[in-house]
Amino acid sequence: MKNKIGIIVVLILIAVFAVIAFKWIKHRMEYVITDAVFVETNNLSNISFKRVSGKIIKFYKKEGDKVKKGEILAKIDPKDYVLQLEKIKKEINSLIFKKQALEEKKDRINKQIDKNIQIVKISLKENKKLQDSLLSQIKGIDSRLSQLKKDRERFLNLVNKDLAPRRKLEEIETNIDVLSSQKEALLAKLEQLKLQKQSLNEKVKLTKIKKLQIKEIESEISSLSSKINSLRKSKEDIENLIEYTKLRAPFDGVIAKRFKSVGEIVSSGVPVFAIYPLNDIYIKVLLEETKLKGVKIGNKAIIHIDAYPDEYFEGVVYEISPAAASKFALVPRDITAGEFTKVAQRIPVKIKIIRGKIELLKVGMGGEVEIEKK
Incomplete structure (x- = not known):
């Protein structure tokens, strides 16, 4: 009986082994x-700092860490770039202050010029009206004087011939003297108006000179604007450099290798991480x-x-x-x-x-x- 059991066990083991062997061979x-x-x-990408160099002050990730695109991996000391940024900001503010002062000066001169031009125009117009009135009055006086002088010649002949009284002749001469005095007074006023017109024309010339001054101010303002724009571009560039002091992951991935340690000085383009x-x-x-x-x-x-x-x-x-x-x-x-x-x-x-x-x-x-x- 025991032999039969033994044979059965052996046969079962052989069958199991045969099945396993068959499966192994088939596999x-x-x-x-x-x-x-x-x-x-x-x-596998090597990641390095772009356009900046300096001492690494912190690592945010280590080998084997998963990272998301845009995550900060490491940072270098941005102190030098921050100082440059502050210096440029002060220069920009100083130039902006100068520009504002020049613009205010320009506006003030423009207002003064506009006011002076308006006053001069009114004064010239009034001057012309007065001169025309005086010339008209002088012309009237000249006409009357011409007539009185003719009357004086005629009465002088009549008086000499005892055909007219001398009183009439004296009356005519008195009128001539009065009109002559009036004409002289009007001529004096006319001369004053001409001098006034010359003075007004001088003011017009001064206004033109101030306009040239405005052009110089505008040129200076334009130069300051160019400097400010140039400094603002430099400011933007330094702000970018400050941002570049933060090394960011370019894509989602895993840190395969870190090549640098805290405190090391790195240059732009030198690999800091390998990431995939x-x-x-x-x-x-x-x-x-x-x-x-x-x-x-x-x-x-x-x-x-x-x-x-x-x-x-x-x-x-x-x-x-x-x-x-x-x-x-x-x-x-x-x-x-x-x-x-x-x-x-x-x-x-x-x-x-x-x-x-x-x-x-x-x-x-x-x-x-x-x-x-x-």
Whole structure:
């Protein structure tokens, strides 16, 4: 009885082993298995400070941290740029004050010129009216004097011949004297009006000179405006430099490497971080050429990462290199001398991860891949 039980147990074990062996052989026939596996990315970017240099005073992220686009990663001391900004701000404010003072002066002179022009125009108009009135009066007096002088000549002849009384002649001469005095007074007033007109014309000339002064002020204002605009551009540039003292993430990703430490002096363009986008991670497989048969684009792949043995990752083949990895080595093998040892070449295969916690993966991790064969 015991022998029968023993035989049954052996047969069961043989059957179990046969099933396991069958499954193992079947799996080996359906899948290509290799451990030449690495987590890779196409876009590992070195991040550096732009246009600024100085001492790093703070890091906000460390290696392995996830970052969002625009997040601050590190900062250098902005003190020198802040001092430059304050200096330019003071210069701008000083020039703006000068410009405002000149504009006020220009407005004041303009108002004065407008007022003077208005007064001069009214005065010239009034002067002309008075001169015309005086000339009209003088013309009337000249006409009357001419007539009186003719009457005096006529009465003088009559008086000499005793044909008219002398009293009449004296009356005419008195009228001539009165009119002559009136004419002299009017001529004096006319001369005063002419002098007044000359004075008004001088004021017009002074007004023109003040207009030239305004042009000079406008030219100075324009020059100050140009300087202010130039300084404002410099101010904007320095404000940008101050913003550049904050190193920001260019995209969503993961910090792969930090090259500098707090207190180090860095120059513009020197790498501070290496960062890669999380959604750009893929699995790179260096597959032996002897295992390449049946591996096609679109084939399913099961990925095992050494760091996470309990995590399941699944992917698909999306690229198979047309050349062996050895062709891209920095120092390719020289076989022209006839020295040659046959070695199985490895073909780079890229696998896109479609399932699993991709955020756990870090560039450079290793593992094992099983690629379905078709």
